[in-house]
Every structure is written in structure tokens, then in C-alpha cells.
Amino acid sequence: MKEMTALKDPMVPAPFRIERVRKELSDTFTIDLVSAERRRAFSFLPGQFNMLYVFGVGEIPISISGDPADPETIVHTTRAVGSVTNAMWKLGAGQTIGVRGPFGTSWPVEKAEGLDVVIVTGGIGLAPLRPAIYQIMSNRAAYGNVCILYGARTPEDILFRKELEKWRGQFDLQVDVTVDYATGRWAGRVGVVTKLIGRGGFDPHQTVALVCGPEIMMRFAVEALAERGVPNERIYVSLERNMKCGIGFCGHCQLGGDFVCKDGPVFGFDKIAHKFAIQEL
Amino acid sequence: MTAKQSPLQKASIIDVQTLDDLISTLAHAGYQVIGPRKQDDAIVYDTLRSAGDLPVGYADEQDGGKYRLVKARDGIYFDYVVGPQSWKRFLFPPHQKICQMRKQGKAFRIVEETAEPPCYAFFGVRACEIAAMKVQDKVFDNGTFADPGYLGKRNAAFIVAVNCGRAGGTCFCASMNTGPRAQGGFDLALTEIVEKKRHVFLIEAGSVRGSEILAKIPRRAATGEDTAAALAATDRAVKGMGRKMVEDVGPLLKRNLEHARWGEVAKRCLTCANCTMVCPTCFCSTVEDVTDLSGSNAERWRRWDSCFTMDFSYIHGGAVRRETSSRYRQWMTHKLSSWFEQFGTSGCVGCGRCITWCPVGIDITEEARAIWESEGRR
Amino acid sequence: MVQEIGLDQLIREHPFFEGLDDATLELIAGCAANERFDAGQYVFREGQPADKFYMVRHGSVALEVRAPGRDSIVLQTCDDGDVMGWSWLVPPFRWKWDARATRLSRLVSFDAICLRGKLDADPALGYAMYKRFVRVIAERLANARLQMLDLYGAGKE
Ligand SMILES: Cc1cc2nc3c(=O)[nH]c(=O)nc-3n(C[C@H](O)[C@H](O)[C@H](O)COP(=O)(O)OP(=O)(O)OC[C@H]3O[C@@H](n4cnc5c(N)ncnc54)[C@H](O)[C@@H]3O)c2cc1C
Ligand code: SF4
Ligand code: SF4
Ligand code: FES
Numbered sequence: 001m002k003e004m005t006a007l008k009d010p011m012v013p014a015p016f017r018i019e020r021v022r023k024e025l026s027d028t029f030t031i032d033l034v035s036a037e038r039r040r041a042f043s044f045l046p047g048q049f050n051m052l053y054v055f056g057v058g059e060i061p062i063s064i065s066g067d068p069a070d071p072e073t074i075v076h077t078t079r080a081v082g083s084v085t086n087a088m089w090k091l092g093a094g095q096t097i098g099v100r101g102p103f104g105t106s107w108p109v110e111k112a113e114g115l116d117v118v119i120v121t122g123g124i125g126l127a128p129l130r131p132a133i134y135q136i137m138s139n140r141a142a143y144g145n146v147c148i149l150y151g152a153r154t155p156e157d158i159l160f161r162k163e164l165e166k167w168r169g170q171f172d173l174q175v176d177v178t179v180d181y182a183t184g185r186w187a188g189r190v191g192v193v194t195k196l197i198g199r200g201g202f203d204p205h206q207t208v209a210l211v212c213g214p215e216i217m218m219r220f221a222v223e224a225l226a227e228r229g230v231p232n233e234r235i236y237v238s239l240e241r242n243m244k245c246g247i248g249f250c251g252h253c254q255l256g257g258d259f260v261c262k263d264g265p266v267f268g269f270d271k272i273a274h275k276f277a278i279q280e281l
Numbered sequence: 282m283t284a285k286q287s288p289l290q291k292a293s294i295i296d297v298q299t300l301d302d303l304i305s306t307l308a309h310a311g312y313q314v315i316g317p318r319k320q321d322d323a324i325v326y327d328t329l330r331s332a333g334d335l336p337v338g339y340a341d342e343q344d345g346g347k348y349r350l351v352k353a354r355d356g357i358y359f360d361y362v363v364g365p366q367s368w369k370r371f372l373f374p375p376h377q378k379i380c381q382m383r384k385q386g387k388a389f390r391i392v393e394e395t396a397e398p399p400c401y402a403f404f405g406v407r408a409c410e411i412a413a414m415k416v417q418d419k420v421f422d423n424g425t426f427a428d429p430g431y432l433g434k435r436n437a438a439f440i441v442a443v444n445c446g447r448a449g450g451t452c453f454c455a456s457m458n459t460g461p462r463a464q465g466g467f468d469l470a471l472t473e474i475v476e477k478k479r480h481v482f483l484i485e486a487g488s489v490r491g492s493e494i495l496a497k498i499p500r501r502a503a504t505g506e507d508t509a510a511a512l513a514a515t516d517r518a519v520k521g522m523g524r525k526m527v528e529d530v531g532p533l534l535k536r537n538l539e540h541a542r543w544g545e546v547a548k549r550c551l552t553c554a555n556c557t558m559v560c561p562t563c564f565c566s567t568v569e570d571v572t573d574l575s576g577s578n579a580e581r582w583r584r585w586d587s588c589f590t591m592d593f594s595y596i597h598g599g600a601v602r603r604e605t606s607s608r609y610r611q612w613m614t615h616k617l618s619s620w621f622e623q624f625g626t627s628g629c630v631g632c633g634r635c636i637t638w639c640p641v642g643i644d645i646t647e648e649a650r651a652i653w654e655s656e657g658r659r
Numbered sequence: 660m661v662q663e664i665g666l667d668q669l670i671r672e673h674p675f676f677e678g679l680d681d682a683t684l685e686l687i688a689g690c691a692a693n694e695r696f697d698a699g700q701y702v703f704r705e706g707q708p709a710d711k712f713y714m715v716r717h718g719s720v721a722l723e724v725r726a727p728g729r730d731s732i733v734l735q736t737c738d739d740g741d742v743m744g745w746s747w748l749v750p751p752f753r754w755k756w757d758a759r760a761t762r763l764s765r766l767v768s769f770d771a772i773c774l775r776g777k778l779d780a781d782p783a784l785g786y787a788m789y790k791r792f793v794r795v796i797a798e799r800l801a802n803a804r805l806q807m808l809d810l811y812g813a814g815k816e
Contacts, residue, residue, distance in 0.1 A: 007432070009380075011380075011428075011583065014391070055382060055389050055579055056570055081597045094388070123810065124811070151810075151811070153811045180810070181806075182732075186733075187719075189738060190735045191735040192805045213810070214810045216805070217811075220801075220805060242595050245566075247425070248425070250566050250567065252593060254615065254619070257620075258622075262423070279607070280602045280607035281538070
């Protein structure tokens with residue numbers, strides 16, 4: 001057993017100051033945080049998450065959506081859906097948020113070097129993948145073709161739209177966006193994101209696929225990837241489960257023998273394929 | 282822990298009256314001595330001031346959904362086995378404050394509470410309960426993260442084990458390889474020897490601090506006859522063991538995640554969560570937020586939780602495990618199967634509490650056997 | 660840039676027609692024609708006789724349904740490589756939706772009237788074509804169901 005001296009309680013958050021809050025979509029916002037104690041570096045890997053605590057309300061897992069190359073600011077993009085997320089949106093610059101993290105596994109950005117990368121994502125699922133996209137873009141030459149296939153509910157729900165447009169404008173990136181419901185003057189694709197997989201510009205035998213979105217979307221995306229010939233061990237998914245600790249103590253995030261908080265949230269699909277098949281596991 | 286030595290090698294014999302000396306010696310050494318006491322017709326763990334506080338002369342009758350304390354052999358100290366509580370409530374309290382937050386203008390400050398951990402001496406710890414502590418040790422120090430509150434109390438705790446001379450009706454530690462004789466993990470271990478002409482305790486030290494305490498109480502070296510008598514006592518417990526777990530239950534459940542039996546047991550299960558509350562290894566918790574009326578102080582509290590509640594698996598939109606059958610399956614497969622994947626050990630130590638305290642008497646050994654037999658075994 | 664490929668070759672290389680023998684491919688190519696639609700132009704309209712089916716070479720065609728008092732609702736878009744239209748297989752052989760190019764689109768059209776007769780006359784050919792269309796229909800249905808689930812929607816509340 002470990003010596004007790006100077007062991008910090010990993011359940012106690014550290015205070016971070018909100019630098020900026022900006023609205024992304026009608027229900028989604030991004031918060032920039034800096035350490036309130038001192039400008040200390042906060043390094044993380046793409047795909048990892050933090051537990052964010054809102055004073056008196058509660059604590060929830062939110063993925064880091066910023067650039068791993070900027071260790072001073074921690075960026076989170078959150079969809080307001082319930083008590084904690086809505087309370088968080090009401091906060092403003094100068095206020096405090098409690099942070100614990102970074103926790104969990106990461107996208108295999110380095111392992112994908114030398115291969116094509118296809119990113120299949122929907123809705124808020126783009127947020128946990130943005131750090132991976134940043135990292136890939138900063139080392140673009142190390143990869144083959146890179147495709148971002150993104151699905152949103154309506155054109156108004158397209159997250160990070162300016163960035164997607166910028167990336168699309170670059171010649172070294174394929175960006176395909178589709179919406180479930182066209183509204184307004186949308187002249188782009190209408191249909192489910194899984195349909196984009198069939199013709200994405202990647203070589204299925206030399207591709208790493210990163211998949212993040214609602215679980216149903218991920219199940220169908222994996223199926224479409226398999227149909228194109230991408231093997232399970234090169235498909236990665238990020239899972240969501242209730243989390244009260246993020247560190248393997250509270251038991252809430254269990255998926256069979258895995259703790260989603262520490263054995264995930266990013267899993268090689270080959271490791272969990274059999275679990276996806278069992279209802280209510 | 283030091284290298285294995287043959288059990289009982291350095292055993293001593295003490296008189297029953299010496300139990301009192303042992304308790305007061307521990308108290309003098311600065312320990313808060315906790316042990317079994319009779320309260321509201323059940324054995325609970327509470328502060329012991331003397332051996333007189335022990336439920337002398339009582340035994341328990343346990344079966345699925347049944348628990349009763351009865352007057353048994355006069356003067357016997359440890360004829361009962363485990364009650365509804367376990368030592369977990371001291372090492373991992375049902376309610377613990379994580380921290381406190383204080384508003385300061387727009388910001389808030391985090392106040393961490395760093396009280397000295399209490400120094401407990403657990404008196405009368407059964408073999409299965411030592412096994413349970415070892416199981417929880419792996420949870421609260423998982424190699425990446427450690428819970429300093431738990432570890433502080435755990436490392437400080439002095440453990441006086443009692444090897445069972447009588448097994449309870451729902452016990453199955455023998456088939457889980459966790460008892461009835463404690464194999465290490467204690468500072469001192471007692472075996473009650475009850476014969477026609479004598480009533481003594483065989484006592485062994487399992488650690489340096491155990492030997493130091495032992496050195497302070499009157500004793501004599503144990504003879505071969507004494508150790509044989511002690512071993513005979515635990516052998517009797519093995520023979521009287523109420524229940525038995527089927528073999529290789531981990532892989533068995535893993536390949537039967539969609540067995541019809543889950544649906545059947547769900548018809549009886551009330552999802553009351555009793556089994557998880559009484560279980561000495563269940564570690565699940567949730568966190569509660571409290572604010573004072575002024576709204577300038579907030580606290581975070583960790584509280585025991587159970588996979589039997591609907592909220593446990595809630596993610597925005599609904600719970601993952603809505604059906605009783607999937608919650609029961611989570612519990613049982615966790616205890617007996619997925620625990621191995623997580624911690625390399627069984628999550629069940631065979632103490633039988635979940636059987637006894639289930640209001641409808643669902644029996645984990647019986648459920649496992651039903652699935653086992655459905656595979657055509659006997 | 661890729662040079663204009665002949666219709667023959669295009670059909671031969673399209674996964675939809677994969678596995679058909681040369682004679683059949685030739686027959687199909689014989690019913691095919693290149694068509695071009697400007698942004699906003701209709702490929703077909705709801706209720707009109709369905710006498711063709713299409714393959715999108717480049718561009719995007721929206722399948723829409725009209726509703727009074729509002730913009731047409733886009734059900735889905737057919738994009739590069741998609742095979743579009745099966746009303747020609749199902750009585751009363753009329754289009755169920757509008758199809759409108761959302762940008763300049765080049766399509767290959769197939770004369771269904773000519774094909775329909777041949778499929779009726781040659782059950783083996785009929786089966787081969789139906790098998791291919793059932794796949795398209797099944798995929799379309801699965802996608803429509805997924806869309807209906809409103810995966811990212813506020814619908815979960
Ligand atoms: C690893 C991980 C990363 C995530 N990253 C993001 C992200 O980047 N952006 C984002 O918008 N959302 C993310 N989520 C989902 C986010 O945690 C939930 O939307 C949030 O917990 C909802 O909290 P609430 O109090 O507002 O909702 P309520 O519906 O009021 O929920 C009550 C409580 O249930 C639990 N809960 C509810 N939904 C979820 C959920 N989906 N996952 C886990 N616990 C939940 C929380 O404890 C929450 O406080 C992530 C979830 C996980 C597990
Ligand atoms: S599962 Fe039941 S028998 Fe096993 S350790 Fe827990 S309470 Fe005891
Ligand atoms: S059985 Fe349930 S309550 Fe007990 S540790 Fe496992 S998940 Fe937690
Ligand atoms: S979130 Fe607590 S164990 Fe995973």
C-alpha cells in the first residue's frame with residue numbers, strides 16, 4: 001500500500017477561472033478556463049475529459065475540445081441539456097468552475113500516423129474529436145487522406161461551422177457535412193452521416209476510423225465502416241455513461257468489466273464489439 | 282507482508298479473561314476499539330469498552346431472508362457470524378464529506394478537509410471480512426488513483442481476526458477460498474477453543490505490531506494439542522457451511538449474459554438495493570451537492586449508491602439499465618465475473634449477507650447454480 | 660482531371676451493376692443517356708410518370724415533398740454515385756417525390772420503359788435487377804429510419 005503523505009484527494013476539484021463563454025449554437029456553448037491558482041500548464045490528450053463542477057449544482061464529465069498544443073487554456077464545448085449544463089451556461093467570465101482531470105483514454109492520433117484517417121461524427125460528438133483534428137492538422141504530412149464526415153440535425157446545428165468550412169477549403173482534407181433536416185437555404189447534403197462512409201475518400205485497408213456521436217449513430221457507423229472493409233481493431237469509438245468520479249471509484253460508468261471513465265471513454269471497437277450487442281449491459 | 286510461514290507456528294494461548302486485557306491494551310495504544318455488539322436483535326459493529334460488551338452466549342440463525350439472534354451456548358464469545366453491517370462502514374463510510382466551497386465575490390474557494398484519520402482497532406474480524414477489505418483495497422488504490430481517506434484509515438487499522446468455529450446458514454466462504462480461517466491480513470487472530478474442560482483462545486500474531494501488542498498480555502505458548510484443537514474448530518465450520526458456490530462461476534456468467542434466468546429472478550427482485558448495502562465489497566457511491574440558505578457555502582458529499590437504483594445508470598434521456606433483470610445481472614455478474622476483469626479477483630467473498638438480508642430471500646449461490654445446471658451439469 | 664468516360668465504361672465500373680454479364684451491361688448501356696441539370700432545375704416531379712431511373716455522376720439532387728404554406732421539405736439528397744428512383748418498378752409507375760438539382764448536376768438516365776419490358780420477358784434479368792434495387796431500397800429505408808430517430812435532436816427530452 002502507498003505511503004499516505006502528501007496524497008491529494010482526487011475527488012477534490014481545483015478552481016479554474018472562466019475567461020470566456022461563447023455561444024456556438026442555440027443550445028451549445030464553449031467555455032475557456034484558466035487555472036485560478038497560477039497559470040499552470042494543463043496538458044491533455046485528444047479525447048480525454050474533465051469533471052466540471054458548478055458551485056452548489058453538481059459535477060459532470062465534459063470532453064476537452066481545445067487544442068492540445070495550448071496547455072494554458074482548457075476549452076470545453078457543452079450542450080445544455082439538464083441541470084448542471086444549464087447552470088454552467090449561466091456562468092460568465094471571472095466566475096469559478098471546479099475542474100478534475102484530465103481523465104480517460106485518448107484517440108490513437110499517433111498510432112494513426114502513416115495511415116488514412118476517417119472521422120465519423122454527429123452532433124456534439126465533434127467536440128471531443130476537435131483536439132484530434134487539431135493534432136492531425138499540425139502534423140498533416142504524417143497522414144494519408146484525412147476525411148471528416150459530420151452529421152447534424154439541421155444546418156443551424158452544425159457545430160464549429162466556420163472551422164469546418166475553413167478545413168474544407170484546404171486541399172488536404174475532405175470534409176463532408178450532412179443534415180437530417182434541411183432548413184432555410186441549405187444546399188448541402190441531406191441524409192444520415194453513415195451514408196457518407198460508403199464513398200469517403202479513404203483506403204479501408206489502411207485507415208484508422210475515429211467515431212463519436214450518439215450510440216445508435218456509432219453502431220450504424222461501425223457497420224458501414226465494416227462494410228467498406230475497415231477492421232474492428234482500427235475503429236475507435238468514444239462512449240458515454242453516467243460518471244460520478246471519473247477515476248474508477250464510483251462504479252457508475254461500468255460496462256461489463258470496463259470502467260468507461262478509465263478504460264475509456266475511447267475504446268478500440270474490437271475490445272467492446274461484443275458488449276455493444278448486449279442490451280442494457 | 283512477510284514471507285509465508287506455516288500457520289499457527291508462533292501461536293499462544295490466552296484465557297478468556299485476557300480478552301479484556303487485549304481490548305484495554307489496544308485502547309491504551311491509542312486505538313479506538315470497534316467490535317461486535319448486540320443491538321436491536323442483531324449483531325452490529327460499535328465501540329467496545331470491554332469484553333463484556335461482546336454478545337456472549339448468542340448465536341445467529343440465518344437463511345434466505347431470515348436473521349434471528351438466539352441464546353446459544355453459555356459463555357461462548359463468538360458463536361454468531363456476520364451481521365448486517367461490515368467494516369466497510371468505517372473504512373468507507375456511508376456518508377463522507379469530500380470538500381467545502383466558499384463563495385468570494387464572483388469566484389469560489391475550495392476548502393479541503395484534512396482531519397487526522399481515526400485509528401481503529403477492528404476486533405472480531407472474520408476471514409471473509411479480511412478478504413473483503415483486500416478486495417476494496419484494490420478498488421480504492423487502482424494503480425492510477427488512490428483514495429487517501431480510505432487508505433489512511435485502512436493502513437492505520439489494527440485487525441484482530443476471529444477464525445470461525447461455527448458457520449452461518451448462508452455462509453459459503455469455503456467455496457470462495459476466503460475462510461473460515463484467516464490467511465494473513467491480520468495483526469492478531471483468535472480461535473476460540475471450547476472443550477469440555479477448558480475454554481481458551483489460541484492467538485497468533487500476523488504482523489510486527491500484532492506481536493508487540495501480544496507481548497503485553499498474559500499468555501503461554503501453544504502446544505501441538507492446542508493448535509490441533511484450533512484447526513478442528515475451523516474444520517467444524519467448514520462442515521457446517523450453509524451454502525456453496527458452483528465452480529468457475531466467472532466464465533459461466535460471462536457466457537450467459539442473456540440467460541432466461543435473469544428474467545426469472547427479476548420477477549422476485551424488488552430492486553431494494555439491500556444486497557449492495559450489506560455487501561462488504563460493494564464500493565459504489567454517488568455525490569450530493571448541498572448549499573446553505575445564503576447560497577455562499579456549498580459542500581460535496583459522497584454517499585453509498587447501488588446499481589439497483591434507476592438513477593445509477595442515468596444518462597441524459599434515460600437510464601441504461603431500465604429493466605430489473607439488467608440491474609440484477611449487473612450486480613451478480615459484477616460480484617462473480619466482471620470483477621475478475623477489473624481487479625483480478627472475485628468481488629464476492631462468500632459472507633452470505635446478501636442472501637440473509639434479501640427481503641425475498643434471493644440466493645446468489647442458488648442463482649449461479651441454476652445457470653450452471655442449465656448447461657447440463659450436476 | 661479525368662477525361663469524359665464513355666457511358667459504357669461508367670456503367671461497367673459502377674458498383675450497382677457489378678456482377679452483370681456483358682450482354683446485360685450492353686443492353687443497359689443501350690437504354691442510358693447523359694443528362695445535365697442546372698441548380699434549381701427539376702429532374703422529375705411528383706405524380707409524373709416514372710419512366711426513368713438515374714445515377715448521379717456529379718452533383719446533388721434533393722428529393723423533396725411539397726407542403727402548402729412552406730418551403731419544400733428535403734427528405735434526402737442523392738450525391739455522386741447514388742442510384743435514384745425506383746418508382747418505375749412499382750405500379751402505378753409515378754414519381755412519389757420531386758427531385759431537384761441543388762447545384763449543377765450531371766446524371767445518367769436509364770429508359771425504364773424499354774427496360775421494364777425486358778425485365779418482364781427475361782425473369783433472370785428481372786431478378787438480377789430487382790436484387791440490386793432491393794438493396795438500394797433497403798438502404799434508403801434504413802437511412803430514413805435513422806433520420807426519423809432524430810439522433811442528435813432535442814427529442815430525447
Ligand atoms: C466521457 C464523457 C464526455 C462527455 N463530453 C461531453 C461534451 O464534450 N459535451 C457535452 O455537451 N456533453 C458531454 N458529455 C455528456 C454530459 O456529461 C451530459 O450531457 C451531462 O452530464 C448532463 O448533465 P446535466 O446535469 O445537465 O443533465 P441532467 O439530465 O439534469 O442529468 C442529471 C445527471 O445525470 C448524469 N448524466 C446525464 N446525462 C449524462 C451523460 N450523457 N453522460 C454522463 N452522465 C450524464 C449527470 O450526473 C447529470 O448531472 C460527456 C459525457 C461523458 C461520459
Ligand atoms: S455478494 Fe453477497 S455473499 Fe458475496 S460478499 Fe457480497 S454480500 Fe457477501
Ligand atoms: S454490485 Fe452494484 S453496487 Fe456493488 S460494486 Fe458492483 S455495481 Fe457497485
Ligand atoms: S466514473 Fe466513477 S467509476 Fe467511472
